Amino acid sequence: MRRKPILGVALIVLVTVVLGNSDFAHAEKRYELVSALIKAQLLSDGGMVISERRTYRFVGSFTFAFRTLPVRPGVRYSEFAVREGDMIFVRDDSRAPGTFIVENNTDALVVNWYYRARNETRTFEFIYRVDGAIERYADAAVLYYQ
Secondary structure (H helix, E strand, O other), X not given: OOHHHHHHHHHHHHHHHHHHOOHHHHOOXXXXXXXXXXXXXXXXXXXXEEEEEEEEEEEEEEEEEEEEEEOXXXXXXXXXXXXXXXXXXXXXXXXXXXXXXXXXXXXXXXXXXXXXXXXXXXXXXXXXXXXXXXXXXOOOEEEOOO
């Protein structure tokens, strides 16, 4: 008679582990990039300002997005800004909605911005400056940036 309660508990544990580790448990939470508009403006000092306007469709609850920029010798990133419509995000380590952080890793620079979204479409604009992406020669300058 003791086998039935143990079998029942084992079955509950097995179902919990299988469902907890499968895509089925997370099927209701997803996002997609609906559109992206990326503009680059070359400056007279050799720098470049990049504006990335990205629209996401969220299904479920989300609290942050990120953008990864590759670290390359001689290339520097600065003047970060994140906006959503008229709202300007503040650079702050609190990770509260309406803030963003910049993290320097060995091979990449990661910018995270924080918000609250649930079952909606949102458009964010990520702006930054790039210096050192243009190689100058005596007779020409070359820009190769992805």
